[in-house]
Amino acid sequence: MKRRLGLAVLMWSLLISSSAGSNETPQTSMSLDALMLLLQQSGGVRADFVETRMISILAAPIESRGTLYFAPPDRIARVTTQPGHSTAVVRGMRADVIDETGRRSVDLRSSDIAYTLISNIMVLLRGDLPGLRERYELSFDADGQAWELDLDPRAADLRAIIVRIRVKGVGATVTEMDTLETNGDATHSKFSNVETGLDFDADGSSGVFSIDPPQKPNE
Amino acid sequence: MSDRSIRILTLALLAALGLYCARNLELTGSITHFIPAHVDARLVQLSLDLVDSPLTRRMVLAIEGGPERELVSRELASRVRAHPEVAWVEEELDADDLVAIHDLYFDRLVYFASEHPEVEVPLLFAPSALDANAARLRERLTGPDAMLVSRLASRDPLDLFGRIIDRARAFRSSGQIVESDGRGWTILQIGLRSSPFDSARQVGLIELVDSEFASLSTQHGGGVVLERSGINLFSVAAEKSVRTDVNSMSTLSTTVVCALFLIVFRSLRHLLIAIVTPLIGFLAALTVDITRSDEVHGITLAFGFVLIGVAIDYPIHLMNHHALSTGGRSPRETLATIRKSLIVSGVTTSLAFLSLSMSSFPGLGEMGTFTAIGVAVTLVLTFLGLPAFLRNPVSPTAIQLALSSSLVRLTTWTGQRQGPLYASLILFLAIAAVGIPRLHWVDDPSRFMEMDAAVLAEASRVQKRIGEFDGGRFVVGVAADREAALVLNEQIADRLDPIVGTGALEGIGSLRTFLFSNALQQRNLAALQAEPDLAARIDVAYSTAGFRPEAFVPFTDAVRSPDVGPLLPEDLEDSPLRRVLASLVELDGDVGVVTLLRGVRSGTAIESALAGLEGAYYVDQQEIMTGIYEGIRRSTVRTLLIGAVVILALLLVRYRSTTRGLLAFTPAMLGAATTLGLFGLLGTPVNVVSSISLLVVLGMGVDYGVFAVDTAHDDERLGAMLSSLLLSCLTSVAVFGVLALSSQPILRSIGLTTGLGVLLALVIAIPVLGLARRA
Numbered sequence: 001m002k003r004r005l006g007l008a009v010l011m012w013s014l015l016i017s018s019s020a021g022s023n024e025t026p027q028t029s030m031s032l033d034a035l036m037l038l039l040q041q042s043g044g045v046r047a048d049f050v051e052t053r054m055i056s057i058l059a060a061p062i063e064s065r066g067t068l069y070f071a072p073p074d075r076i077a078r079v080t081t082q083p084g085h086s087t088a089v090v091r092g093m094r095a096d097v098i099d100e101t102g103r104r105s106v107d108l109r110s111s112d113i114a115y116t117l118i119s120n121i122m123v124l125l126r127g128d129l130p131g132l133r134e135r136y137e138l139s140f141d142a143d144g145q146a147w148e149l150d151l152d153p154r155a156a157d158l159r160a161i162i163v164r165i166r167v168k169g170v171g172a173t174v175t176e177m178d179t180l181e182t183n184g185d186a187t188h189s190k191f192s193n194v195e196t197g198l199d200f201d202a203d204g205s206s207g208v209f210s211i212d213p214p215q216k217p218n219e
Numbered sequence: 220m221s222d223r224s225i226r227i228l229t230l231a232l233l234a235a236l237g238l239y240c241a242r243n244l245e246l247t248g249s250i251t252h253f254i255p256a257h258v259d260a261r262l263v264q265l266s267l268d269l270v271d272s273p274l275t276r277r278m279v280l281a282i283e284g285g286p287e288r289e290l291v292s293r294e295l296a297s298r299v300r301a302h303p304e305v306a307w308v309e310e311e312l313d314a315d316d317l318v319a320i321h322d323l324y325f326d327r328l329v330y331f332a333s334e335h336p337e338v339e340v341p342l343l344f345a346p347s348a349l350d351a352n353a354a355r356l357r358e359r360l361t362g363p364d365a366m367l368v369s370r371l372a373s374r375d376p377l378d379l380f381g382r383i384i385d386r387a388r389a390f391r392s393s394g395q396i397v398e399s400d401g402r403g404w405t406i407l408q409i410g411l412r413s414s415p416f417d418s419a420r421q422v423g424l425i426e427l428v429d430s431e432f433a434s435l436s437t438q439h440g441g442g443v444v445l446e447r448s449g450i451n452l453f454s455v456a457a458e459k460s461v462r463t464d465v466n467s468m469s470t471l472s473t474t475v476v477c478a479l480f481l482i483v484f485r486s487l488r489h490l491l492i493a494i495v496t497p498l499i500g501f502l503a504a505l506t507v508d509i510t511r512s513d514e515v516h517g518i519t520l521a522f523g524f525v526l527i528g529v530a531i532d533y534p535i536h537l538m539n540h541h542a543l544s545t546g547g548r549s550p551r552e553t554l555a556t557i558r559k560s561l562i563v564s565g566v567t568t569s570l571a572f573l574s575l576s577m578s579s580f581p582g583l584g585e586m587g588t589f590t591a592i593g594v595a596v597t598l599v600l601t602f603l604g605l606p607a608f609l610r611n612p613v614s615p616t617a618i619q620l621a622l623s624s625s626l627v628r629l630t631t632w633t634g635q636r637q638g639p640l641y642a643s644l645i646l647f648l649a650i651a652a653v654g655i656p657r658l659h660w661v662d663d664p665s666r667f668m669e670m671d672a673a674v675l676a677e678a679s680r681v682q683k684r685i686g687e688f689d690g691g692r693f694v695v696g697v698a699a700d701r702e703a704a705l706v707l708n709e710q711i712a713d714r715l716d717p718i719v720g721t722g723a724l725e726g727i728g729s730l731r732t733f734l735f736s737n738a739l740q741q742r743n744l745a746a747l748q749a750e751p752d753l754a755a756r757i758d759v760a761y762s763t764a765g766f767r768p769e770a771f772v773p774f775t776d777a778v779r780s781p782d783v784g785p786l787l788p789e790d791l792e793d794s795p796l797r798r799v800l801a802s803l804v805e806l807d808g809d810v811g812v813v814t815l816l817r818g819v820r821s822g823t824a825i826e827s828a829l830a831g832l833e834g835a836y837y838v839d840q841q842e843i844m845t846g847i848y849e850g851i852r853r854s855t856v857r858t859l860l861i862g863a864v865v866i867l868a869l870l871l872v873r874y875r876s877t878t879r880g881l882l883a884f885t886p887a888m889l890g891a892a893t894t895l896g897l898f899g900l901l902g903t904p905v906n907v908v909s910s911i912s913l914l915v916v917l918g919m920g921v922d923y924g925v926f927a928v929d930t931a932h933d934d935e936r937l938g939a940m941l942s943s944l945l946l947s948c949l950t951s952v953a954v955f956g957v958l959a960l961s962s963q964p965i966l967r968s969i970g971l972t973t974g975l976g977v978l979l980a981l982v983i984a985i986p987v988l989g990l991a992r993r994a
Contacts, residue, residue: 055369057770064361086362
């Protein structure tokens, strides 16, 4: 179990803030099926985030800010701008991180649990309800346009790290996400300036999903 | 036994041997065949062992391109992994590697704080260092891997684990090399199950890599390029080259010999008869070689074809003498007239080749035994079988008659001019005397086999790109047991570290990266435990940075009382890091630890750095091998002189006359000396193989002296003898000349030395004959 723990938390930490969604507002009370349908239709997403971590070794919570990008079906980028600069990118089966200490890469195929975590996130952002149910016990509650989705991991490997993920939203917009870890640490993320329906490939901004410098023209 | 029965038996023997060889022949092109078999020094043995060890059993692939190169690389790794020759595929440090490193080291961080704990541990706990570490840790808790950092930090506030990971990354050459324009290289390493010199096994893997890459490149738009490096690539290229040489040389030599026969005998039948006995000799030698060893070296086979050109001399002598004989002699009667000359000739030639079998080079030994057996079998068959194939009587061709009479006239003319006879011999002596002191000996064995230039350039680019360690130069520390060897290994690293980057050495690859000696691990723990008020000092520094008091108690507890013991080599053996233990080798009951070197520019600086460190040795394989080959070359020259004395003694006994014995010996000895003299005057480099080839010149050249002296006063046989010698010489020169065209320097040396030597021996035989007729 210890073997897999470190990688699992690494992978999860890459993606913990990576939920955002459409800012379309439904006219009726939200159902889980309807929410998933809206997420399916959201296309590419860009959102600013503020992340607050409550970590047991710290005397006070610690905050970071940045921007999150998601391009369905399997690309996520998390760009942190405060307090330090870092970028984490997941493309298919590969996760890359670059920060002031250097660059690190992980082939997700080499770790079952990392693959499970990543695929779970992809499943959520794609609005793949059957896939989500396969991995989590779901608990959905809506009050008018506001909704709350609890994800309780089914797999023992994941349960060893994550107690629960709670995603909150209004209509089709994901506004907050809370993650509670087994060691008592918790992370709260708030999303703002959410843009959806983006096509990063078409508008030439797909470079956000690469930590390599952009290629020169004519090469 | 009737002639018909003899013919049937001979042809049946030919068919049986041919069938056996065709079914059982397996070729090799390994250069290790040409490394001396008997070396005394233990380090030289280690050097030889490392030529084929886990350190060399690998292949590096560099895939150049844009971001798509990573997909191509991953898919290629996946496809080649299933090949039976692939032991492992190493990409960049992956999740499994990180987990393995975590499992091995995280609970042992207190043993791996520093390579110099007495100096560095106090520095790590200086107030300013603790403040900086605390600030850095806090910043990392806002990064993408904060969840991992937060879980590890309470037991590793100084990020000692990060230092271990960094060292592991620096040690490995696999991974990504990114350039500023986004293009770059993805490096893969493939571990081989078999020797890289086993070209038969390697060729399949290389073809698979190439074909799968071509397919993946097309699939991803064709914008990626593959470059490869590995000993197996050279091995396969060398075997291909040797095979090409074997095919072309055998074809050419056969064509030349056939053409000579058709011109002189005007008979295809004579040609076939002449070839039968040396062909059986060749197949008999090959059969012996196959039964003695699993594989026959390609160079031995190529040299073996030369045997046909040499051994065909005996049928030539018999057929030419028989055609030019008078009085309607039968073939067996003709044979009786040259029996003694043939036997002396065959025995000396066989002895000369047999001397090769005593060489310290396994490859040359194989060649010598092969040819000696072939010559002996051919000689025996010439006596027992060949007469049964010849008609009785037979008429000489016009060319034979013309050759015979012309050569008799020439020798008669020269024999009447004593001055020019002596002058010509003095000229040859002068060439030898002036040229031999100018000889340029080349003893570097790496120049014996030709490396494929394209493969060499490609491999050099890959090695330069990844900062590959030098395969031929390393430092080894030898001690009584593993612990002592690891301690010595650390001392070696400490001695070499200061000269890295000074221009003498670019870098080292030390086992110390992954494995400290037990002593060093205990010193680390002791240094940490010696830090006063450790917990309080950590609390002060980290509280200021916002950490909760006593957050790092797990670390201070581990310092006070570690959960596990130090890391042992056995722990690595069961982990994915076991490959690093290839540097730890058994040496006759002792243990050696190899430190790999990168970019060695001054062996002297390395030796100076290691001065006084008992058990530490700088090993330069090329330098060692050059020294060994120089020794063998000198020994061979001494053997040549001893062989010459033995042959001279044999001739003196045979002729019971000092003059005749010396004359019979002159073409051989002077031919060999003049050959060396010419090489010296022309600046042609000579090597150990040239010196061994001179033994062949000695053996074949003495034939000319023997026949010249034997027929000097026999006018009836003189013409036949001279034309036979000319035909034999032309056959030999043509065949050895073909060897001089080989792409392999080792064969070229044999061809040049032997071809030129035999030709000179025949030329020298003419004045010798003149002097013999006057004696």
